[in-house]
Amino acid sequence: MTMLKIENLHAEVGGREVLKGINLTVKAGEVHAVMGPNGSGKSTLSYVLAGRPGYEVTKGKVTFLGQDLLALAPEGRAAAGMFLAFQYPVEIPGVSTTMFLKTALNAVRKARGEKEFSPVDFLKLQKEKMAQLGMDAEMLKRGVNVGFSGGEKKRNEALQMAMLAPKLAILDETDSGLDIDALKVVAEGVNALRSKDRAFLVITHYQRLLKHIKPDIVHVLADGKIRKTGGPELALELEDKGYAEYTGDAALRAGDKSI
Amino acid sequence: MNAFLQQEAVIDATLPWLEDAQKLGEQPAADWVKALRHTGAEAFAHTGFPHPKQEGWQYTQLRQLTDGDFHYALEAPAFDVNALPQPLLENSARIVLVNGKYRPELSDAPEGVIVMSLMDASVQVEGIEEHLVTVGDLGKAPFKALNAAYTHDGVVVTVKAGAEVTQPFEVLFYNVGDTDKAPALYPRCLYWLGKNSSLTVIERHTGTGAYFTNIYAGIALEPSARLKCYKLEEESATACHFSYTTLQQQKDSSFEGFSYATGGKLSRQEYRNLLIDSGISSKLTGAYLLKDQQCHDFTVLTDHFEPDGKSVQHFKGVVDDQARSVFQGKIHVRRAAQKTDGNQLNHALLLSEKAEASFKPELEIYADDVKCAHGAASGQIDDEALFYLQSRGIPQAEARSLLIESFLNTVLAEVSFSPVREVYEERIRAWLRH
Numbered sequence A: 001m002t003m004l005k006i007e008n009l010h011a012e013v014g015g016r017e018v019l020k021g022i023n024l025t026v027k028a029g030e031v032h033a034v035m036g037p038n039g040s041g042k043s044t045l046s047y048v049l050a051g052r053p054g055y056e057v058t059k060g061k062v063t064f065l066g067q068d069l070l071a072l073a074p075e076g077r078a079a080a081g082m083f084l085a086f087q088y089p090v091e092i093p094g095v096s097t098t099m100f101l102k103t104a105l106n107a108v109r110k111a112r113g114e115k116e117f118s119p120v121d122f123l124k125l126q127k128e129k130m131a132q133l134g135m136d137a138e139m140l141k142r143g144v145n146v147g148f149s150g151g152e153k154k155r156n157e158a159l160q161m162a163m164l165a166p167k168l169a170i171l172d173e174t175d176s177g178l179d180i181d182a183l184k185v186v187a188e189g190v191n192a193l194r195s196k197d198r199a200f201l202v203i204t205h206y207q208r209l210l211k212h213i214k215p216d217i218v219h220v221l222a223d224g225k226i227r228k229t230g231g232p233e234l235a236l237e238l239e240d241k242g243y244a245e246y247t248g249d250a251a252l253r254a255g256d257k258s259i
Numbered sequence B: 001m002n003a004f005l006q007q008e009a010v011i012d013a014t015l016p017w018l019e020d021a022q023k024l025g026e027q028p029a030a031d032w033v034k035a036l037r038h039t040g041a042e043a044f045a046h047t048g049f050p051h052p053k054q055e056g057w058q059y060t061q062l063r064q065l066t067d068g069d070f071h072y073a074l075e076a077p078a079f080d081v082n083a084l085p086q087p088l089l090e091n092s093a094r095i096v097l098v099n100g101k102y103r104p105e106l107s108d109a110p111e112g113v114i115v116m117s118l119m120d121a122s123v124q125v126e127g128i129e130e131h132l133v134t135v136g137d138l139g140k141a142p143f144k145a146l147n148a149a150y151t152h153d154g155v156v157v158t159v160k161a162g163a164e165v166t167q168p169f170e171v172l173f174y175n176v177g178d179t180d181k182a183p184a185l186y187p188r189c190l191y192w193l194g195k196n197s198s199l200t201v202i203e204r205h206t207g208t209g210a211y212f213t214n215i216y217a218g219i220a221l222e223p224s225a226r227l228k229c230y231k232l233e234e235e236s237a238t239a240c241h242f243s244y245t246t247l248q249q250q251k252d253s254s255f256e257g258f259s260y261a262t263g264g265k266l267s268r269q270e271y272r273n274l275l276i277d278s279g280i281s282s283k284l285t286g287a288y289l290l291k292d293q294q295c296h297d298f299t300v301l302t303d304h305f306e307p308d309g310k311s312v313q314h315f316k317g318v319v320d321d322q323a324r325s326v327f328q329g330k331i332h333v334r335r336a337a338q339k340t341d342g343n344q345l346n347h348a349l350l351l352s353e354k355a356e357a358s359f360k361p362e363l364e365i366y367a368d369d370v371k372c373a374h375g376a377a378s379g380q381i382d383d384e385a386l387f388y389l390q391s392r393g394i395p396q397a398e399a400r401s402l403l404i405e406s407f408l409n410t411v412l413a414e415v416s417f418s419p420v421r422e423v424y425e426e427r428i429r430a431w432l433r434h
């Protein structure tokens, strides 16, 4: 079953075209990795999919579980089963993490026509997921991400994902900022969610994450376009050779007139 | 225009506001009350309402008030007693003032609290004029002067030395307005706490229709007295609310005030907090939530006379539509007031492009060993935070409310009496659904 279908997607940020014709299809059960040089548009793609204001789609189409994704508000996308783990999670002083999680979880359940969690059931679930991710309960009292270390913020993203149990999770450099042990824990969290009706889009710079979360398909995104698609071996090749092949003249030959 | 003609013009404009005070002439009153009315009327006749160029009045325009036609009446109009709002807390005792007039038959005070109408107290309570004949120059405070000219309505609340009143005490100002013949209300009130006594007051201002209420309140805290005073200014949408409070604190006394302001089309709460002796704690905090074309002004002076005082002025507000907020705060530290710790903070969140917030934060310090800080700023809802919440499935309106509540939380945290804090939180949530 096709979960996500991106067709000829063009998008602008700050008046500049950043995505220049993305085509990508993700089926249920698959894990796709997206790799590419800095500034190539990986985060932009993730924000466009999540519906961030200011990221303007100028051309193309995105279908998510049969729906026109671009017509939905960000909260509608979350309700439909989309989740973005941010590269740079946002700090929200004054809103406690636990309050935030509860509001989010119940909002999503309500939108999906499910019953809201009772306070007890919610706390149980939260406790269980926190334990799995090795998180300290003290963090729940603090404002969302306020004063969290880089690694703690990423774990908090993983916690939200585990609680919201999305259909499609986009992980934007969730590995950056994590130490080796944390990386394993977070990867286990992702693997625990893997199933035949879920899919993942994993954005990363490093093969080390893909050692723990084994991708089915690997894409190279450079200068706003998918330049190559292959199997897990492509990630190893990139680690070895870098992106030289996909930038500059070689990319031009590959047919991008916009460079 | 020469000075004489100019003065004539002011008197022409101010006389209609004073005419109704003659009705009070026939009533029996203590000499000091008569003298106060006279001084007030004279001062107001010469100044009229404040001019925009006058110190402290640059930001709040009074046209909505001065263009109106308001009249004082000796009797409150008839109204339906069932229309009175329920007390805020179940376990509180409550007194009621209708159009500024104390209604003993609707009132009930907690044990240890003595309540009297102003006129009764003026002849029965010794030493009262000291607290009710206002400190300072009436010529510089026109609203206070106008209120003085009408000295008649209001209540005096006293707590005896050593009495610790545990039951919360609600003071309800219920105002019955009228569009055709809008009333002008001039209550004068006093809270007088004896040595080492304590009291928690919930002061509510609410009503229906158009009216102008102009309150003068004195708060006198004797040595080591402790007062918590939680205000809700929820006047009707077409009302004008002006209040002027003089707080006089004696040695080691403590004051915790919070003012929640959402009502009225034009309002100003002015405070002069006088920390007359040493070792005093004085906290005045508040939140304002404004929409449509509301204008609200908080003007606060905290004056440290002696050493070891601690004061806080901390206000936060949310301003929507074309509403306007004003905050003018000053901390004055006299030469003797060493080791003063003064803190002033004001933040406004603007929810629309046409909303406005004006600030005038001031520190005036003559002592050398003090710790004083101030800050004022306005901002908007953080778009990144909003998107983050939405991306987790929280609908935009709810996400906005959550961010606004979290913005106000830091000031609500100053309310140490949690049942009232919860009331404020509920009020804020309800307002956010507007």
Ligand SMILES: Nc1ncnc2c1ncn2[C@@H]1O[C@H](COP(=O)(O)OP(=O)(O)OP(=O)(O)O)[C@@H](O)[C@H]1O
Pocket: A013, A014, A015, A016, A018, A036, A037, A038, A039, A040, A041, A042, A043, A044, A045, A087
């Ligand atoms: N608001 C903006 N205005 C103008 N340009 C922007 C804006 N936001 C992003 N860009 C540009 O878009 C391009 C793509 O950025 P993006 O964050 O998507 O890259 P990325 O592939 O995620 O990079 P990295 O690997 O460093 O995270 C960059 O050149 C960036 O400078």
Ligand SMILES: [Mg+2]
Pocket: A042, A043, A044, A087, A172, A173
């Ligand atoms: Mg990025």
